[in-house]
Amino acid sequence: MSLLGRDLAERAIARALARGGDFADLYVEDRNGLALSLDDRRLERAQTGRERGASVRVVLGEATYFGHVDGLADDDVLSVAESVSRALDADARAPRALESPTAVSSHPVGERPEDVDVARKADMLRACDEEARGAGGEVAQVTVSYAETRRRVQVFSSEGCTASDDRTRVRLGVQVVARRDGTVETGHETRGGHAGFELLDERPEEVAATAAGRALTMLDAVDAPTGRMPVVVGNGFGGVLLHEAVGHGLEADAVQKHASVYAGKLGERLAEPFVNAYDDGRKPGEWGSDGIDDEGTPTQMTRILEDGRLTSYLYDLLRARKDGVASTGNGRRESFRHLPVPRMTNTYFAPGDATADDLIAGTDRGLYAVSFGGGQVEPATGDFVFGVSEGYLIEGGEVTAPVRGATLIGNGLEALRAIDGVAGDLRIATGFCGKAGQRVAAGVGQPHVRIRGLTVGGTAA
Amino acid sequence: MPADHAAPADGRDLEDIGRRAVEAAVAAGADDAEAWVERSWGREIRVYEGAVESLSEAGARGAGVRVFNGDSPGYAYGTDLSESGLAALARAAAGAAAVTDPDEHAGLPDECGAARVTELSSPDLAAWSTERKVSLALEVERAARTRPGVTQVEDTVYADSEECAAIVNSRGFAASYEATSAWAYASAFAGEGSDLMTGLGVGLGRAPEALDPEAIGGEAADRALALTGARQPGSRRCPVVLDAFVAASFVGFIGGMLSADAVQRGRSLFADREGEEIAAPALRLLDDGTHPDGFASAPFDGEGSPRRRTPLIEEGRLTSYLFDTRTARKAGRATTGSAVRSSYRSPPSVGTANLVIEPGDGDLEALVATARDGLFVTDVAGLHSGVNPISGSFSVGATGRLIEGGELGPPVREITIASDLVSMLRSVRAVGATARWVPFGGSVSAVPLLLGEMTVSGS
Numbered sequence: 027m028s029l030l031g032r033d034l035a036e037r038a039i040a041r042a043l044a045r046g047g048d049f050a051d052l053y054v055e056d057r058n059g060l061a062l063s064l065d066d067r068r069l070e071r072a073q074t075g076r077e078r079g080a081s082v083r084v085v086l087g088e089a090t091y092f093g094h095v096d097g098l099a100d101d102d103v104l105s106v107a108e109s110v111s112r113a114l115d116a117d118a119r120a121p122r123a124l125e126s127p128t129a130v131s132s133h134p135v136g137e138r139p140e141d142v143d144v145a146r147k148a149d150m151l152r153a154c155d156e157e158a159r160g161a162g163g164e165v166a167q168v169t170v171s172y173a174e175t176r177r178r179v180q181v182f183s184s185e186g187c188t189a190s191d192d193r194t195r196v197r198l199g200v201q202v203v204a205r206r207d208g209t210v211e212t213g214h215e216t217r218g219g220h221a222g223f224e225l226l227d228e229r230p231e232e233v234a235a236t237a238a239g240r241a242l243t244m245l246d247a248v249d250a251p252t253g254r255m256p257v258v259v260g261n262g263f264g265g266v267l268l269h270e271a272v273g274h275g276l277e278a279d280a281v282q283k284h285a286s287v288y289a290g291k292l293g294e295r296l297a298e299p300f301v302n303a304y305d306d307g308r309k310p311g312e313w314g315s316d317g318i319d320d321e322g323t324p325t326q327m328t329r330i331l332e333d334g335r336l337t338s339y340l341y342d343l344l345r346a347r348k349d350g351v352a353s354t355g356n357g358r359r360e361s362f363r364h365l366p367v368p369r370m371t372n373t374y375f376a377p378g379d380a381t382a383d384d385l386i387a388g389t390d391r392g393l394y395a396v397s398f399g400g401g402q403v404e405p406a407t408g409d410f411v412f413g414v415s416e417g418y419l420i421e422g423g424e425v426t427a428p429v430r431g432a433t434l435i436g437n438g439l440e441a442l443r444a445i446d447g448v449a450g451d452l453r454i455a456t457g458f459c460g461k462a463g464q465r466v467a468a469g470v471g472q473p474h475v476r477i478r479g480l481t482v483g484g485t486a487a
Numbered sequence: 488m489p490a491d492h493a494a495p496a497d498g499r500d501l502e503d504i505g506r507r508a509v510e511a512a513v514a515a516g517a518d519d520a521e522a523w524v525e526r527s528w529g530r531e532i533r534v535y536e537g538a539v540e541s542l543s544e545a546g547a548r549g550a551g552v553r554v555f556n557g558d559s560p561g562y563a564y565g566t567d568l569s570e571s572g573l574a575a576l577a578r579a580a581a582g583a584a585a586v587t588d589p590d591e592h593a594g595l596p597d598e599c600g601a602a603r604v605t606e607l608s609s610p611d612l613a614a615w616s617t618e619r620k621v622s623l624a625l626e627v628e629r630a631a632r633t634r635p636g637v638t639q640v641e642d643t644v645y646a647d648s649e650e651c652a653a654i655v656n657s658r659g660f661a662a663s664y665e666a667t668s669a670w671a672y673a674s675a676f677a678g679e680g681s682d683l684m685t686g687l688g689v690g691l692g693r694a695p696e697a698l699d700p701e702a703i704g705g706e707a708a709d710r711a712l713a714l715t716g717a718r719q720p721g722s723r724r725c726p727v728v729l730d731a732f733v734a735a736s737f738v739g740f741i742g743g744m745l746s747a748d749a750v751q752r753g754r755s756l757f758a759d760r761e762g763e764e765i766a767a768p769a770l771r772l773l774d775d776g777t778h779p780d781g782f783a784s785a786p787f788d789g790e791g792s793p794r795r796r797t798p799l800i801e802e803g804r805l806t807s808y809l810f811d812t813r814t815a816r817k818a819g820r821a822t823t824g825s826a827v828r829s830s831y832r833s834p835p836s837v838g839t840a841n842l843v844i845e846p847g848d849g850d851l852e853a854l855v856a857t858a859r860d861g862l863f864v865t866d867v868a869g870l871h872s873g874v875n876p877i878s879g880s881f882s883v884g885a886t887g888r889l890i891e892g893g894e895l896g897p898p899v900r901e902i903t904i905a906s907d908l909v910s911m912l913r914s915v916r917a918v919g920a921t922a923r924w925v926p927f928g929g930s931v932s933a934v935p936l937l938l939g940e941m942t943v944s945g946s
Contacts, residue, residue: 066752068590072583073562075832076575077549090541096548096566106545113542113617144586167753203754203877210877250882252722252944283535285641287681365541400872402884406641406676407683409901411884413872433869433882433903437681481719483882483903483944 028180028190030054030080032124034100035182038082039121042107043184046116047084047091049343051183052107053320054080054098055362059175060144064151066167072144079362082110085344094363121184128189130317130324133310135194136224139174147172150198150230157231158202161238164245166210167203170234172196174223179362181322189322195219195313195467197456198226200234204241211247211430213240214397214415218456218467220315240397240416243428250417250432250482256392257434257480258385258420262453263397265472268303269373269457270403271410271438276305276330276338277356277368277461278345280405287408287439288336295334297442300378303331305340307355307371313456314372314469321357321366328354330373331442342368360464367462372469378448382474385447387423393432393482394418394425408438433483441477449474498653498663501526504568505655508552511577513657517554517584519595520577521656521790524550524568525831529648530617534624535640544617551831552580558589562834592816599660601786602793602824606779607666611694612647620645623700624671630704631675631688636715637708638683643673647695654791664786669695670926675707678715684886684898686710687732691782691924710865713888717898720889720945726861726916727904727941728854728890731933732925733864734844738772739928740870741908742839745799746825747814749837749876756879756908757805765805766912770936771845772800774809776824781841782930789828789835797823799842800912811837843932847918854917854937856893862943863888863895864904879908885943905942914939 035052042050058076062069080103081094091113095106151170158168177193197218204211215237219225259267272288280286288296307325309315316325321343329337341349342357345368357366386394394417401412414432418425454471505522512520526548533540550573551564561584565576624645631640646669653663670691678684688706690698729737749755757765766772776794778784785794790812798806810818811826814837826835855863868884875881882905889896906914919934927933 062586068588070587070590071560071562071834072586073564073834074579074583075563076565076567076579078566081545088535089539092541092543092545094545094547096546109544113544144582148586205753210875212877254946283641284639285676287683363545363547365543398872400869402868402872404685404868406685407681409868409884411869411903413869413882415872431875431880431882431905433884435884435901435903437901439681481901481944481946483884483905 029056029098029178030103030180032188034103036124038103038107039182039184041104042082042084042111043119043121045111045114045118047086047114047119049085049184050121051083051181051321052080053362054180055177057175057177057361059173061173062147062151063169063171064155065169067155069148069151080106081362082107083365084110084114086114086116090365092365122186124182124188125186126188128187128318128322128324130189130191132192132317133220133315135222137222139194139196139223140176142223150226153231154200154234157234158200158238161235162242164204164206164242165202165238166205169201171199179320183322187322189318191317193220193316194222196221196223196225198230198233200237202237202241204245206245209245211241211244213237213244216456218313219311220313221311244416244430247428247430250429252482254479254481256389257477258389258392258394259475259477260396261451261473262471263455264395265374265455265470266398266401266457267412268375268472269370269468269470270401271408271441273370273373274403274405275408275438276340278339278341278349279368281339282345282348285406291336294336296336296439297331297334297445299333300448301331301334301445302376303374304329304376305356305370305373309372312372312454312469313467319355319357320359321353323353323355323357325355325371340368340370342366358466360466364464369461369466370459370468372454372471374452374454374471375448375473375475377450377452377473380447380449382449382451385449385474385476386420386425389420389423392420394420395434403438410438411435435481435483441480444478445475446478447476498651498665501651501653502655502661502663504550505653505661508550508573508576509655509657511574512552512554512580515577515581517581518557519555519657521553521595521654522550523828523831524653525650527648527650529646530620531644531646532621532624534628534643537625539621549831550576551834552576553834554580554584555594556581556584558591558593559584559587560593561587564832592813594812595656595658596790596792596812596822599791600793601662602777602795604777604784604786604794606693607664607784609667609694611696612649612667612669615695620695623695623698626700627671627673627704630701631673631707634708634712636677636712637675638679639676641674641676645671654787656791660791662787662791667693668782669693669698671698671703673704673707675711677711682716684711684714684717689926691926714886714898717886717900719901720899722944724940724942726858727938728858728861728863729936729938730865731923731935732927733867734936735925735927735931735933736867736870738842738844738931738933740874742774742842742929744876745808746837747808747810747818750808751814751817754876756877760805761808763805764803765909766800766803767915768803769847769918770800770803770912770915773798773843774839774841775843776840778841780924783840788824789826792822792824792826794824794840809837809839811835839929841930841932844918844934846920846922846934848920849917850920851935854919854935855890855895857917858890858937859893861890863890881905881907902943902945905944911938
């Protein structure tokens with residue numbers, strides 16, 4: 027697969043550096059996708075998209091100059107290189123010759139989604155709808171969505187980098203609304219990965235059953251308690267807490283601007299010795315995995331917490347160069363229209379020795395937060411807020427009533443320090459992460475984790 | 488930059504592309520077809536510690552084609568606007584329509600048209616050189632950085648855009664418009680370590696002239712400085728004053744719930760409440776798709792219906808939902824011109840244009856004085872995860888200052904405020920007098936609001 031020939035790439039990079047620059051790269055992308063959604067028993071939306079384009083970046087000192095263009099014709103690519111170079115006013119720099127392509131481990135794609143008949147996908151959505159509606163008479167509405175994307179990218183740089191990647195992602199999501207008298211609750215579940223359609227071949231209806239089960243369970247919810255208490259955070263999507271409250275603070279752009287509470291803490295003990303965590307863009311088939319990042323660096327498994335100590339930040343090329351280290355393969359972009367910034371791939375706590383049952387049994391009174399509706403964090407302070415979409419009371423070491431309206435509020439450093447138990451049941455879920463106006467696929471995950479004390483903002487009087 | 492990139496293409500060029508796309512879709516078997524074509528040219532300048540951190544300058548283009556195969560809709564978008572690219576787009580849209588289920592209410596609008604909207608585009612934007620824009624960004628940063636107590640300015644951005652959009656459909660409608668926008672923001676820090684607090688300053692307009700760098704940088708600094716030393720207060724029930732940023736975020740959320748699509752699907756707490764009293768008489772809310780200062784203003788909406796003003800809450804009553812053609816047909820009503828598109832990548836859906844909270848007659852000091860003892864909220868976190876759209880109950884994180892004896896008191900953090908949206912709307916006791924456009928909750932002309940008692944959870 028080649029979107030752009032080496033000759034043209036070399037000419038474009040030379041042109042980009044014609045008026046100076048320490049570094050230049052050319053990013054080339056051809057993306058296409060299909061999205062289907064079913065709502066109110068009707069397959070309402072079907073849409074396809076195809077976008078092709080390129081972008082050029084020139085770095086001089088601390089400044090980056092950037093431009094992009096739709097289309098991959100020779101003139102498109104050369105003209106964007108030309109226009110970016112015009113922002114500079116220094117002596118031309120000769121780029122290194124392009125090397126032979128970087129070998130990358132691609133993630134296995136069994137059944138190419140675009141080869142699967144769209145009618146079969148539509149049937150899958152209808153089967154999910156049936157499954158959810160069959161879960162109980164109180165199921166009032168079901169929304170099922172399916173998306174597949176394929177992004178073929180190439181990266182060329184003035185340091186000689188030549189790399190390419192072929193990324194296929196599929197994702198199935200089900201949202202269920204259940205209603206009883208005046209009470210309405212929603213349940214949500216997704217399954218997705220850097221994989222082909224085979225990921226969804228095996229009982230896709232389970233996704234619908236889980237979503238429906240959540241909505242129905244929450245109909246019995248009581249108002250959430252308010253105050254400080256131990257919180258057991260569920261595996262899988264519970265990892266969004268790590269992603270938001272810790273991960274963003276480890277991204278080197280925030281660290282270098284002193285906009286992170288984790289700045290200057292490398293090597294410090296931030297958590298108990300049994301706490302380990304990774305950012306792993308190589309993990310086979312996971313949602314946030316790629317062969318290379320969007321600067322041509324192979325993705326890797328980066329240990330961010332080792333025995334409770336902070337061991338690494340997450341780097342792209344620019345920030346790595348500034349700190350005199352190597353990129354950790356975290357320079358990601360939403361598309362060719364965006365500059366790369368340090369971003370997480372799949373971020374998760376490593377499995378520990380406890381079990382989820384142990385963590386709950388050891389809690390006299392607390393909250394079991396299974397899933398979050400979303401969250402927000404201020405990386406500079408580490409302060410976070412998360413809405414608990416599925417949560418339960420823990421009373422006398424047992425999970426009891428579901429609760430509605432719980433909000434977790436706290437601080438990343440304090441929450442890390444307060445982790446007093448990690449189970450072994452690691453799972454990674456599909457998230458979308460927004461930063462600097464760019465939305466990328468990010469895997470969030472963890473085993474069950476217990477936090478000794480967190481403020482729960484509830485709705486109970 | 489090359490001359491052909493200096494400004495967006497003339498609307499007629501885009502209409503021609505749209506016409507060819509529609510013809511290709513009809514040739515591919517569509518009963519009805521519509522094309523939305525966009526071209527834009529924009530810059531983003533990011534500065535840090537007195538120097539340019541990044542400078543982006545780029546154009547983008549694309550088209551989205553919506554077809555109807557009988558009552559079944561299909562959509563496809565792409566960036567290849569050549570003859571063969573448009574033909575591929577038309578085929579893809581027709582293919583998509585083959586898989587969807589028919590919807591008797593779906594289809595092109597019965598009547599298309601364009602409202603007269605002036606001043607969407609300013610010639611001043613093109614007159615500014617890149618160097619001058621860089622200077623403006625640096626001035627914003629300097630204004631924030633030089634305030635005593637500011638420890639750092641993390642991020643300062645100037646951005647602008649010139650865009651042109653056209654719509655063409657198989658019923659013979661074709662129209663286009665151009666718009667310009669320029670905005671800047673800065674994020675300042677005050678304090679250090681665990682006491683660090685952040686503040687955001689923003690400004691927006693049709694051209695850089697409208698941006699006051701002192702005001703934007705100063706606002707970022709002032710908002711951060713006002714919060715230094717913030718602590719978690721004890722829990723209480725008290726009156727709450729929302730500043731304009733926060734009021735806009737809440738109103739934006741409420742605007743989303745007034746979409747007839749959310750209502751008809753039973754996903755809105757406002758379903759079956761048209762005509763009912765849902766707010767205090769002091770609160771008046773409308774959606775104005777034609778306001779010259781609103782960033783979402785345009786002559787026509789995302790499916791070619793004229794934009795207009797739609798009162799949403801008047802005298803405390805819910806006066807109307809927002810409709811596009813499909814939801815209007817379903818409800819036996821007329822569209823309110825509320826079909827929105829985030830870009831050519833998405834088919835139209837129902838949404839707000841520019842929400843306007845009608846100003847009242849008290850300045851912020853007056854609202855704070857009236858509250859006497861309460862909470863002044865300058866930031867909320869987790870609004871979209873913390874609100875149940877169907878019951879309207881919410882619990883969101885908040886930052887701000889206590890109000891003590893009718894004056895602003897010590898700063899507070901790590902609190903949540905909880906209520907439900909209708910109780911909150913009904914508890915509006917006073918509406919601020921000074922409106923400003925803010926990019927939170929969509930595009931909102933916002934004022935501060937004084938609310939009755941809310942549950943505030945702290946330590």
